[in-house]
Amino acid sequence: MPQASFGLSTHGFGLSEAIELTRALGQLPPCCVVYAIEGSSFDVGAPLSPLVAAAVAAVAEQMRVEIAGNTGPRAEAACMKLH
Amino acid sequence: MTRRTIKVEGLARVEGEGALKVVVRDGAVETAELKIFEPPRFFEALLRGRAYSEAPDITARICGICPVAYQMSAVHAIENAFGVTVTGPLRDLRRLLYCGEWIESHTLHIYMLHAPDFLGYEGAIEMARDHPKIVRRGLELKKAGNAVVSLLGGREIHPINVRVGGFYRTPRRRELQPLADQLKWARDAALETVQWAAGFDFPECERDYEFVSLRHGDEYPFNEGRIVSSRGLDIAPSQYDEYFEETQVERSTALHARLRGGGPYLVGPLARYSLNFDRLSPLAQGAAREAGLGITCTNPYRSIVVRAVEVLYACDEALNIINAYEEPERPAATVQPRAGIGYGATEAPRGLLYHRYRLEADGTIAEANIVPPTSQNQASIEEDLRRFIGSWLDLPDESLRHRCEQTVRNHDPCISCATHFLRLELDRAQ
Numbered sequence: 001m002p003q004a005s006f007g008l009s010t011h012g013f014g015l016s017e018a019i020e021l022t023r024a025l026g027q028l029p030p031c032c033v034v035y036a037i038e039g040s041s042f043d044v045g046a047p048l049s050p051l052v053a054a055a056v057a058a059v060a061e062q063m064r065v066e067i068a069g070n071t072g073p074r075a076e077a078a079c080m081k082l083h
Numbered sequence: 084m085t086r087r088t089i090k091v092e093g094l095a096r097v098e099g100e101g102a103l104k105v106v107v108r109d110g111a112v113e114t115a116e117l118k119i120f121e122p123p124r125f126f127e128a129l130l131r132g133r134a135y136s137e138a139p140d141i142t143a144r145i146c147g148i149c150p151v152a153y154q155m156s157a158v159h160a161i162e163n164a165f166g167v168t169v170t171g172p173l174r175d176l177r178r179l180l181y182c183g184e185w186i187e188s189h190t191l192h193i194y195m196l197h198a199p200d201f202l203g204y205e206g207a208i209e210m211a212r213d214h215p216k217i218v219r220r221g222l223e224l225k226k227a228g229n230a231v232v233s234l235l236g237g238r239e240i241h242p243i244n245v246r247v248g249g250f251y252r253t254p255r256r257r258e259l260q261p262l263a264d265q266l267k268w269a270r271d272a273a274l275e276t277v278q279w280a281a282g283f284d285f286p287e288c289e290r291d292y293e294f295v296s297l298r299h300g301d302e303y304p305f306n307e308g309r310i311v312s313s314r315g316l317d318i319a320p321s322q323y324d325e326y327f328e329e330t331q332v333e334r335s336t337a338l339h340a341r342l343r344g345g346g347p348y349l350v351g352p353l354a355r356y357s358l359n360f361d362r363l364s365p366l367a368q369g370a371a372r373e374a375g376l377g378i379t380c381t382n383p384y385r386s387i388v389v390r391a392v393e394v395l396y397a398c399d400e401a402l403n404i405i406n407a408y409e410e411p412e413r414p415a416a417t418v419q420p421r422a423g424i425g426y427g428a429t430e431a432p433r434g435l436l437y438h439r440y441r442l443e444a445d446g447t448i449a450e451a452n453i454v455p456p457t458s459q460n461q462a463s464i465e466e467d468l469r470r471f472i473g474s475w476l477d478l479p480d481e482s483l484r485h486r487c488e489q490t491v492r493n494h495d496p497c498i499s500c501a502t503h504f505l506r507l508e509l510d511r512a513q
Contacts, residue, residue: 009498010098010148010196017208024211025219 033066035059085109087476087511098148098497101335105468105487106510110476115468117461117491119335119498127451135161135420135446139245142438142453146497147240148191151184151232152431154245155306156438156453161247163321164425164442167418172411173249174306175404176235180242181305181429182401183231186269187239188432189352189390189397190228192495193276194221197387200489201283217279220272224394227269230262231401249415259405266405270398274370277391281374285384288471292381292463293345294354297430303362303396304355304430311358312348313379320428323437329454337498340459347462350434351494352389353380364403367396383467383493390495420446431456433495457496464494476511 015034022028037059041049087107102118126145130138138157143150155177162169169177194217195207204210211218229239234254236242244251295316297308310326311317318326329338342348357379360368371392380389422444428437434456441450467490475486 010191021208021211021218024208025215 035063085511087480098146098495101496101498103468103487103491104510105472107472107476108511110473112469112472112476115465115472116334117465117468117496119337119461123336127453130440130448130451133448135165135247135440135442135448138440138448138451139247140241140243143241143245145453145455148188148497149184149431149433149436150241151180151236151245152429152436153438153453154242155181155429156427156431156436157440158245158247158427159306159429160425160427160438160440161442162418162425163427164423164440165247165418165421165446167248167416169249169416172253172409173414173416175408176250176253176411178302178305179231179401179404180235180245182397182404183228183235185305185397185432186228186273186394186401187225187232188228189394190221190225190276192432193280193387193390193394194218194225196495197390197492198280198283200485200492201280201387220275224269224272224276227265227272227398230265234258234262246415248418249411249413251414253411253414256408256410259408263402263405266398266402270366270395270402273391273395273398274366277370277374277388277395280388280391283387285382286471287382288384289381290383290467290470292353293342293348294357295348295350295459296355296358296435297428298358299362301362303359303364303400306429308428310428310435312342313354313358316342319426320437321426323426323428323454324439324452327437327454327459329458335461337458337461338454339461340454341462347466348459349463349494350456350459351386352393352432352434353383353386354434355430356380356389356392363392363396364399366399367392370395383490386493386495420444433457433497434459455497457494457498460494460496464491464496467493 019028019032019034037052037055040051085108104114104116104118106113106115124145126142130141133141138161139154142153142157145153199206199210202210202214204213207218232242233239235244235250237244292313294313295310297304298311299308302308309317310320310323316326326343327340328343329340332339340348356363356371356376360371360378363371371388374388374392376385376388376392380386420442422442424439424441426437426439428435430436435454436456437452437454439452440448443449468487471490472483472487475483478486
């Protein structure tokens with residue numbers, strides 16, 4: 001994972017660091033897939049944006065297909081995918 | 084005149100963001116300034132006009148690591164204004180909740196933030212690659228603290244079950260039993276942590292600090308006690324403003340606190356331990372002695388051992404509270420608002436946390452004042468740097484920079500509480 005180092009303030013401890021720490025402890029599953037949706041609006045009080053709402057449906061479907069069909073990264077010996 | 088300049092773009096492994104500048108001229112440290120540039124967070128202003136009942140939840144948001152401390156100082160101050168005294172099992176449950184927070188917070192600092200300094204790692208991830216069992220023990224120990232806070236507070240971080248007068252819901256005895264099993268393991272792990280930390284190499288650095296902490300008649304202090312110092316101060320929390328003052332300095336968005344007419348002072352584990360060793364449990368006292376600590380500790384680099392002793396104490400005390408627990412009849416004491424000023428001081432993991440509230444007759448908060456431990460320690464951290472760095476000027480810049488950072492981390496500063504990222508600029512004037 002890029003920039004994984006618990007070198008900065010504790011506020012900088014994010015997903016990369018959590019995954020790398022787990023790997024260092026020998027507890028990272030052989031397959032780790034990260035699904036992420038980038039936020040689009042951070043306005044105070046604003047509802048879920050249409051862009052993100054649409055992405056939720058698409059990502060949920062992608063996960064469903066990958067889990068059900070086992071067609072995803074499990075096929076790879078060691079995988080680390082970022083969707 | 085020679086001048087040496089070293090810059091560290093990021094002081095790592097601290098909670099929040101700030102900077103450090105050290106100026107060395109003619110082989111001597113001229114100035115050492117802890118700069119905190121995180122924008123002020125205006126929590127005191129956010130509290131104005133809100134109902135007293137909202138204070139525990141609003142103040143808990145000040146810190147993700149020590150929210151319980153903020154809640155406890157808030158409820159004690161407001162209860163002080165309303166003339167409410169919380170006793171019996173409710174008081175014990177507050178101590179238990181605080182035990183959970185100390186375990187969480189101290190363990191995070193010991194294993195993830197501070198130990199890499201002593202073992203020569205850039206950070207916890209690098210340390211975990213070589214010492215996975217140790218880091219796992221640390222995480223498991225922290226988890227025991229999380230479990231306490233989660234059970235009593237409703238969740239691990241920013242608990243939602245604390246109210247003025249007590250709790251919204253109190254646990255059944257049977258709910259505490261699984262916690263006791265987890266804490267028995269944690270107590271053993273905490274003892275191993277003391278022994279592990281005691282084996283590190285510590286620089287021989289002593290400081291004549293004025294230690295300030297709470298002191299209670301028969302308890303190691305969490306929620307209650309008089310504010311005492313190693314130089315004879317002995318006052319009630321309501322007298323805090325008479326004896327301490329906060330001043331603004333240009334380099335920091337966190338106010339500096341000093342003793343009026345005196346100088347810098349130190350709060351936190353070293354102060355608490357040195358002023359209250361006799362109040363520790365026999366197990367914690369014995370572990371401290373075996374770890375080579377005296378009844379006081381004035382070497383800030385050994386603070387990691389003192390923190391470990393406090394984690395051990397917190398596990399021990401938590402088990403005692405659970406064993407003696409009797410379910411209260413009601414989850415909270417009756418609270419009747421009235422106009423007045425209330426004062427509260429409790430022992431956050433990083434030290435004395437003082438709150439003062441002025442309340443209106445209906446319980447609306449008219450004014451709030453919050454003095455976190457890190458603001459109180461800023462001047463002492465700067466003084467540590469001035470005193471200690473002089474002996475290490477022969478070190479190459481990279482090593483010296485690291486030693487400066489370690490010197491700051493000794494006090495586990497929570498910059499976010501005090502007002503986040505620390506930059507170190509070392510000016511050797513050459």
